[in-house]
Amino acid sequence: MRTALSQANQAFHCEEVPVGAVITHQGQIIAQAHNLCHTLKDATAHAEILAIRLALQHFGQPFLGNCDLYVTLEPCAHCAGAIALMRMRCIYFGAYDPKGGAVDHGARVFDHSLHKPQVIGGVLETESAALLKQFFQTRRYTQDPPLL
Amino acid sequence: MRTALSQANQAFHCEEVPVGAVITHQGQIIAQAHNLCHTLKDATAHAEILAIRLALQHFGQPFLGNCDLYVTLEPCAHCAGAIALMRMRCIYFGAYDPKGGAVDHGARVFDHSLHKPQVIGGVLETESAALLKQFFQTRRYTQDPPLL
Numbered sequence: 001m002r003t004a005l006s007q008a009n010q011a012f013h014c015e016e017v018p019v020g021a022v023i024t025h026q027g028q029i030i031a032q033a034h035n036l037c038h039t040l041k042d043a044t045a046h047a048e049i050l051a052i053r054l055a056l057q058h059f060g061q062p063f064l065g066n067c068d069l070y071v072t073l074e075p076c077a078h079c080a081g082a083i084a085l086m087r088m089r090c091i092y093f094g095a096y097d098p099k100g101g102a103v104d105h106g107a108r109v110f111d112h113s114l115h116k117p118q119v120i121g122g123v124l125e126t127e128s129a130a131l132l133k134q135f136f137q138t139r140r141y142t143q144d145p146p147l148l
Numbered sequence: 149m150r151t152a153l154s155q156a157n158q159a160f161h162c163e164e165v166p167v168g169a170v171i172t173h174q175g176q177i178i179a180q181a182h183n184l185c186h187t188l189k190d191a192t193a194h195a196e197i198l199a200i201r202l203a204l205q206h207f208g209q210p211f212l213g214n215c216d217l218y219v220t221l222e223p224c225a226h227c228a229g230a231i232a233l234m235r236m237r238c239i240y241f242g243a244y245d246p247k248g249g250a251v252d253h254g255a256r257v258f259d260h261s262l263h264k265p266q267v268i269g270g271v272l273e274t275e276s277a278a279l280l281k282q283f284f285q286t287r288r289y290t291q292d293p294p295l296l
Binding site: 076100 | 185186188189190191192200201204208209210211224225226227228229230232233234235247248250253254255256257259260261262
């Protein structure tokens with residue numbers, strides 16, 4: 001989770017919402033990424049999704065069974081859905097997200113998914129949450145979408 | 149939805165689960181895709197996700213507000229989460245999916261998401277469902293993940 005937090009710090013410094021993710025297999029880091037929504041102009045470019053894409057490239061397989069995910073914020077429905085589709089083994093997350101989270105809040109995706117990973121929340125919660133709080137305090141962050 | 153069904157037929161003929169998706173903006177088709185999980189070796193390569201990526205490239209914007217999605221099967225949590233993040237206007241889907249769907253079943257993602265698109269289910273339901281039934285009847289389709 002320290003590496004995921006380091007990724008979140010990198011996001012902070014490039015003006016992305018500071019969330020970082022790491023995927024491990026047999027205790028080794030095989031992928032790490034941070035939120036890149038603004039850079040990639042893609043509101044789904046969350047840290048978990050980008051880490052999953054890197055891990056898929058690493059293995060050349062459609063699933064990530066026996067892999068674990070570390071992410072500094074409770075996953076949203078999009079990311080929790082991806083984790084279930086990937087059949088990942090265990091998810092460790094940092095800060096809880098009562099507004100956008102979909103693991104311990106909201107849609108509670110794993111309560112309904114066919115594959116149910118083990119979930120451990122609140123890992124390095126204080127540091128993960130503090131970084132997010134600092135980010136949103138230091139800028140007036142608006143997410144009004146451009147009207148097409 | 150006829151174009152989405154045509155995409156689903158293309159998926160069928162390349163041995164992918166037959167689901168197709170189309171995204172429109174101001175009545176014009178701007179993206180269309182079908183399921184490519186096996187081809188891309190990515191269990192998240194659903195028709196909706198691939199169509200969203202194409203639409204993002206089309207506009208060069210992080211959101212797809214004022215766009216509508218047509219998909220032949222009720223979206224799963226991963227796809228419904230993406231639709232919410234994209235702030236899409238209206239979702240039309242074909243067959244209902246009591247097992248993997250997350251709109252009218254399971255996690256019911258839009259009941260909890262910040263953005264709630266309009267949803268109309270059961271559009272060309274019979275044709276969409278028949279294609280899926282035919283696909284799963286004609287092959288013994290196993291999804292056992294390779295153990296990494």
